Amino acid sequence: MLAYIVRRVLATIPVMLVVAFFVFSLLYLAPGDPAAVIAGDQATPQDVERIRASLGLDRPFLIRFGEWLWRIMQGDLGVSIFTNLPVSHMIAQRIEPTTSLMILTITLAIAIAVPLGVVAAWKAGSWLDRAVMAFAVFGFSVPVFVTGYVLAYIFALELDWLPVQGYTPLSQGFWPFLENLILPSVALGSIYIALIARITRATMLEVLAQDYIRTAKAKGLGSGGILFLHALKNAAVPISTVIGIGIALLIGGAVVTESVFAIPGLGRLTVDAILRRDYPVIQGVVLLFSFVYVLVNLAIDLLYTVFDPRIRY
């Protein structure tokens, strides 16, 4: 197992290299010019050219890529073109809100979606099953920003139960931290809940049709025991796969959610950097997201062995 983990971790290096090359190439090919943004509307082309030169943007692609890669290998993500601050510092400033949002969303989604899916499968064809599936269709169909606005309108503006936006660090107290994240997590989690609930239901239906479930029932085992001890454990592999895939959904959704709820996270940092063409920040954040995604996939692969001991690496 340990050898497998080491192999997988080492395998992330070429993956990250490919990602780095693609990110750098895309930004190089993408139209737009940070120097023009900095110089402003009244600047002469000569001014823009001088700023471009001072930023090193006038040098050949391979030289810039090589230098950037060399710095990355030394753990240096570079310096933001606009703020003149290290990219690592900017990421560190923004990582807590995004991480908190994602963890709370995943926790919320799993806590709601898995029981819903299990119950829907257990009561397949009933009104409860149809209600869960209707909720899942609704969750899929409504975009995150619409859910976000509606929730903010009802619970923040009309009822005044929760704040409209913002983020309070955990260090300032658990409730202030939590109250800022409830609405964004519910908004972002709605799609995720729908996805997991549907997969859980489908997988559970398959498992519940197995002979050993019938045997368990014949032995007089209670519904709870059958569902959560026997069936769910065997359905867990596809469910955890979907949860892993959903991390990518979460990263994309976090960008929108952070904008709607003005959460100062990595999503907003990415959008702002893209709009300004702040290349070092875009490259740094995308690399970080890719790395997280690779690690999450590794974690999911390892979880398979826990749910199904027959799986060996």
Next chain:
Amino acid sequence: MRRRAIITALAAAGLGLAAPAVHAQGSAARTLRFVPQAGLSSLDPIWGTQYVVRNAAALVWDMLYGVDSQFRPQPQMAEGHAVSPDGLVWTIRLREGLRFHDGEAVRGRDVVASLERWMVRDPMGQMVRALRQDLAAPDDRTVRLVLSAPYPKLLHALGKQAAPCAFIMPERLARTDPFTPITEAIGSGPMRFRADLWEPGRRAVFERFPDYLPRPEPADWLAGGKRIEFETIEWTATPDPAAAAALLQAGEVDWVEAVLPDLVPALRRNRAIAVEIADPMGAIGALRFNHLHPPFDDVRVRRAVAMSADQQDYMRAVIGSDDVLWRRSPSFFPPDTPLYSETGGEILSGPRDLDGARRMIAEAGRAGSEVVLLNATDLAPLRAMAEVSEALFCALGFQVVTENMSWGELALRRARKDPPGAGGWNVFHTWHAGADCATPAAYTAIRANGPDAWFGWPQNEEIEAAVAAWFAAEDLAAERAAVARLNEASMAFMTWVPTGLFMSYQAWRRNLSGIGKGPMPLFWGVAKT
């Protein structure tokens, strides 16, 4: 007590959690929570010239002079000045006791270094630089500028509100290359920048500088005593306009600099919120021609477009149905400003004449010409204006080739002088901040100095003579005459087509008082109860 406060208290007590931070009423009144038009990502007002940077810099840095609401430069850091009889030697004396935020005294050499850096980047500064024979600080409170020719508008240059402003920095920062950003935000302005609390693009915090010496005169734009009533001013950028409006309604912020017209009805229903036009000088929409290539190298064709273009079409496309937010303006200058002139503007204010325009284009031999229209699709006002122009050019019989792109791409493309079919262009839309167009001081787009002119490279001696007359004018009457002549010449030459004046709303909670109207959010004199 608000419901959320009760819920918060119950949650904290019931769950045994850490108590939330509760701000005393007095503390809340000492903090102004402001939502700027954009996030603050840089704090070098010379290196980067975005308005949001200029607005933040006006809190942190001060200037030798500052314009008031009548565009008259008034002494700020300067105690006064003397000009030699031949107009070549300017001696400016600094006020006593001025200090930077790091505790150092403001000295003449700080001013010299700051002006040297500013002169490289600013169009008016470049004019001063071209005339400069010597710029030195004979002592700590004196700066002496020796010119090779008189430059009566020097104080305008030093005090103008258009970016880049001539902010005074410590010499050690001002020695930074003007094309490289400074690493610290140390000024002598009324507020100190809290670099330790800065979250670039999202949050910027300014705290009152106790050693700031406001002038005794009342504040008026960038002039007078900039007395800040708050201990802290906190800027929180909220990129989503609906979220910003919701924050204001919920009382989580005090003042929103820019409000979408769509959101105004909901805000107006809230009695705790005031909504007003932020800057009556607004922005002048522009249809910019490339004068180097057919068909717009011919003044008859440019005038034909002007006589058929309807500002109402452009402005309704930009603003929508709220007619309060736009004005017809048969002028290159913003209405209600001291130098405003409509001389020669009949071509924009008279009846629209599409048939006459077609005839003029035919006479010029340009009927059916291809027109490459650059369309910045990521900026809604520009996209809207481009759609109107596209329809107009089709109606005029041109073959329109609309090239959709981002503003970043357009900014690069418009600098190309190649023929339109070889990567160049014929027309694009932009806008100019009205306040920057109130005088020719920083109005680069009005110039027609050929290869050195702004994009489109118009060349016209009458326009340049009128600009020179304004720079040489020594009183308001002479300035008005020069601007009337400039407007007339620009209309005759039709350097570009003004497509109307449009404005935007700002909103604030009514417990704020003293919010003024101007080209930037003016924090001095604002108070909260």
